Amino acid sequence: xxxxxxxxxxxxxxxxxxxxxAECAFISxxxxxxxxxxxxxxxxxxxxxxxxxxxxxxxxxxxxxPGLL
Numbered sequence: 001x002x003x004x005x006x007x008x009x010x011x012x013x014x015x016x017x018x019x020x021x022a023e024c025a026f027i028s029x030x031x032x033x034x035x036x037x038x039x040x041x042x043x044x045x046x047x048x049x050x051x052x053x054x055x056x057x058x059x060x061x062x063x064x065x066p067g068l069l
Contacts, residue, residue, distance in 0.1 A: 010050050011047050011050070016043065016044065019043060020035065020043050020044070021035075023043065024036045024040040024043070
């Protein structure tokens, strides 16, 4: 029987930026520094959901009682 790996802690925004810098940055032959946008965007998409705020839950509306006629 195989064991599940221990749960990983959520990445912070700083962790994501460091990972983008490590995996997507490059230096050209002229010494210019750049970032490959497609891999960076994929990383942001991969980890972005955990940074989105969950909208507050609304209480269900209670039906109003009909007024007197």
